[in-house]
C-alpha cells in the first residue's frame with residue numbers, strides 16, 4: 001500500500017476541449033443530481049452538446065442514485081459504459097467502489113466522500129468494530145490504485161461550514177479543480193441551480209472543496225470499542241441485536257425508564273438495571289432488534 | 300366404444316373439455332363472445348367438486364386463476380379482446396412465477412370495444428407480445444369445435460408440463476358454431492400431473508430445474524414454505540438483480556419452450572408436396588383456405604395449405620421447408636396483417652409472402668382466397 | 680386455530696426468515712412494527728407456519744411477506760386480494776392473510792377490496808396505511824391528508840381521502856378494525872381477532888413512513904412520529920363496542936364492525952352440494 005502524498009492529490013487541470021464523461025454516484029438524498037445538473041449547465045454554457053441520464057427510482061428511500069453526464073461537440077449515447085468514465089464522483093464510499101470499473105483504466109479521476117452510509121443488510125455481527133458486509137478497502141488503498149484522484153471527508157467539511165447537506169457541493173468544488181473553467185463561472189452556475197437561501201453556504205462549500213488539501217496522516221483511530229458487559233442475571237433484562245438495529249431511536253425515546261441510549265448510529269442498553277421489563281421497546285422496534293426478558297410479563 | 304358423437308357449440312366444447320382435462324377452478328368476467336364458457340362451467344364445475352367464481356373484472360379473474368393454480372388446482376379463465384388486454388400484466392406474472400393455467404381468448408373485432416359479435420383474428424400478436432418483457436409464450440389456435448375440445452385439453456397438458464400460462468385463441472364464429480364432436484371417454488383423456496416438489500429442507504431451491512428446464516412446484520402446506528415473487532428471482536425464489544444470475548434465470552425460463560419444441564409443435568398440411576403456392580392459415584380462416592385449395596386443385600393449380608395449430612411457438616421448421624419449395628406464399632387472416640409478418644421473417648425472401656387481410660368483421664370467404672391465389676399463380 | 684394464546688412465549692425469530700434479516704425497510708418504518716404484531720397474532724392463534732399463506736401486493740408493505748417463514752406470495756400491484764381469493768377457494772385449509780398498502784388496496788386495488796368485502800370469503804386483509812406511496816418515493820395516495828406534502832402534491836394535497844374502514848364496512852366486511860402501530864400490543868390483539876373471524880376481516884394499520892413522508896412533512900424523526908400518533912388517532916375515541924355508527928372527521932381506533940355473515944367459501948361448497956344433489960336425482 002502506497003501512502004498518500006501531496007503529489008497524488010494536486011490535480012492537473014485538463015484543458016477541456018473535446019468533452020468528458022463524468023459519472024456521479026451516491027444514495028438517495030445526497031444531491032447527486034445537483035452535481036450533475038451543475039456539470040451539465042456548465043458544459044452547456046461552454047457550448048457543448050450535453051447528455052445527462054439518471055436513475056433515481058427509489059432514491060428518496062436511500063436507494064442508489066447515479067447520473068451519467070456526457071458532454072462533447074456531439075454526444076449520441078446517453079450512458080457511459082464500463083471503462084469509459086473520465087471522472088467518477090462518489091458521494092458515498094461503497095457506491096464509489098461499486099462503480100470503480102467504469103473509470104477509464106490508467107487515466108480516470110476518482111473523487112469520493114469517505115463518508116459511509118452503511119446499509120442495514122451489511123451489518124453482520126453484534127460486536128462493534130466487527131467485520132461487516134460493508135467495503136473494507138481504505139481510501140488510501142483505492143486512491144493509490146487509480147491514476148488520479150482523492151478521497152475526502154466532504155460531509156465533515158460541509159458540516160463544519162454549517163450544513164452537512166452541502167457535501168455534494170464540496171465534491172463539486174474538488175472536481176472543478178480538474179476542469180479548466182474559471183471559478184467565477186462555477187459560482188454563477190451554482191447560484192443558478194441551488195435554492196436562493198442556500199447560495200452562500202454552497203459557494204463556501206464549493207470553495208472549500210476546490211481548495212482542499214489532504215490532512216496530515218493521523219494515527220489510526222481505535223475502531224474496536226469495548227463491548228458492553230453481559231447483563232447481570234436478573235429476571236428482567238433488555239438486549240439489543242446491534243446487527244439488526246438501524247438506529248431509528250424509537251426505543252430510546254419511548255422507553256419509560258430511559259434505559260436505552262444512542263451510541264452513534266445504534267441504540268445500546270445504557271442502564272440495564274432500570275429496565276422493568278415492560279416490553280415497549282420490544283413491541284415498537286420495527287427491526288426486531290430489541291429483546292426483553294421478563295419472566296413475569298408474557299411476550 | 301371409446302368416443303361418443305355429440306353436437307356442441309364451440310364454447311360449450313371448451314367448457315366440457317376443461318372439466319375433462321381436470322380443470323377444477325374457473326374465474327371469469329362476462330364478455331361476448333366467450334361468456335358461454337363461464338355459463339357452462341358455473342354449472343359443470345360444482346358437479347365435479349370444482350369451483351366457479353365470477354370476479355369483479357378480468358384482472359381479478361386471471362389473478363384468482365393463478366392463485367388457485369398456486370394452491371394446486373388446474374385452473375382456467377376465458378375472455379375476449381378487451382378482457383385479454385386487462386389480463387396481460389398478470390399473464391406475465393404467471394409466466395414469471397411459473398404458475399400453470401389456461402387462458403381462452405375468443406377473438407372478436409377490435410380494437411377497443413370493436414365489434415363484440417363479429418369474428419376476428421386480431422389478438423395473435425397480443426398473445427405473443429402482450430405482456431411487458433420477455434416471457435415464454437404458448438398459444439394454440441383450433442379451427443373447429445372438435446379441435447376446441449382437443450386443444451383445450453392439450454392446453455392444460457402443456458400448461459401443467461411446462462408450468463406456464465397457455466393461451467387458446469379462437470374466434471366468434473367457431474365459438475358459437477354447432478358441430479358434431481367426438482367426445483372421448485374420460486378414461487382415455489390424459490393430462491400430465493404437475494411435477495410436485497417433495498423433500499422439504501433448508502437447502503430447497505424452488506426455482507432450480509433439471510434438464511427439462513421445469514422446476515418442481517411447491518404445494519402450500521407441504522412443508523416447503525417458499526417465497527413466490529414476480530420480481531426477477533434466483534433459484535431460491537428470492538429477488539436478485541445480479542446480472543449473471545438474472546441471465547441464467549431468464550434463459551432457463553425462456554428456454555423451457557426450446558427444450559420442449561418437439562412436444563409443442565403441431566400443424567396440419569394439405570396437398571403441400573408439390574405446391575407452387577402455399578397458403579398459410581389458422582383458425583376459422585384455415586377452413587376457408589381448405590375449401591379454396593380444393594377448388595383450385597380441381598382447376599389444376601398446384602396449391603397447398605399449411606395450418607399451424609400451435610401458433611406460438613410457431614412451427615418454424617416445417618414452414619421453412621414447405622415455403623422453400625413454393626413459388627409464393629399467401630397468408631389470409633382476419634386482421635390487418637399480423638402472422639404474415641412472422642411468415643415473412645421465417646421465409647426470409649425464399650419466396651414472396653403476400654398478406655390477405657380482412658378487417659370488416661366478416662370471415663374470409665374461400666372465393667377471396669381462390670382469387671388471391673389465382674392472382675399470385677399468374678404472376679408467379 | 681387456538682382460542683387462547685399458547686403457553687410457549689412468542690419469539691419472532693421463530694417466524695422470520697432469518698437469512699434475509701435485517702429487513703429492507705427504512706429506519707423507523709412502521710411496517711416493521713406491524714410485521715411483528717402480525718407474527719405475534721399468528722402465534723397467539725396457534726397457526727402453523729405451513730398452514731399460513733401470506734399474499735402481498737407491491738409496495739414497501741408488499742415486501743413484508745418475504746420475511747415471514749410461511750407460504751408467501753408477492754403478487755402484482757393492487758391485486759393481492761384477487762390472488763388470495765383464488766388461493767383460498769382452492770385451499771380452504773390454509774389461513775390466508777393479505778398484506779397490502781394504502782395505494783395498493785385503495786387506489787389500484789380499490790375494486791378488489793370492495794368486492795372481497797362483499798363476497799365475504801374467509802381472508803384477513805391487513806392494510807398498512809402510511810398515507811403515501813412509500814416504495815415509489817413518496818407520491819400522494821388516496822389516504823394522504825389534505826395539505827400534506829408529497830412528491831406529487833408539492834404545495835399540499837387537495838383531494839379528499841378514503842376512510843378505508845368505513846369503505847370496507849359499507850361494502851359488507853364482517854370484521855373491520857383500525858389500530859396505530861404505537862399501540863402494538865392492541866394491534867396484535869386486533870389482528871388475532873381478525874384472524875379468528877370467519878369471513879372477510881379488514882384491519883387498517885396506521886403506519887409511519889419515516890423516510891419519504893415524515894421527512895417531507897416535518898413530522899420529526901421516527902420517535903416523534905410514533906409519539907404523535909396518540910394525538911392524531913384520538914385514543915379517547917377507542918371503539919370497544921363494535922357496530923357503532925362511524926364518526927366523521929376522526930380516525931378512531933378499535934373494532935368497528937363484528938358481525939356473523941355467511942362465509943363465501945362455505946356457501947359455495949353448500950351450493951355445489953346442492954347442484955350435485957340435483958343432478959343425482
Ligand SMILES: Cc1ncc(C[n+]2csc(CCOP(=O)(O)OP(=O)(O)O)c2C)c(N)n1
Nearest residue numbers: 737738739740756780781782783812813814
Ligand atoms: C401496475 C403498476 N403500477 C405502478 C407500479 C409502481 N408502484 C410500485 S409500489 C407503488 C405504490 C405503493 O404504495 P402503497 O401501496 O401505499 O405501499 P407502501 O410502499 O406505501 O407501503 C406503485 C405505484 C407497479 N408496481 N405496478
Ligand code: SF4
Nearest residue numbers: 705708739813888889
Ligand atoms: S419508504 Fe417509507 S414505507 Fe417504505 S420502507 Fe421507507 S419508511 Fe417504510
Ligand SMILES: [Mg+2]
Nearest residue numbers: 780781809811
Ligand atoms: Mg403506502
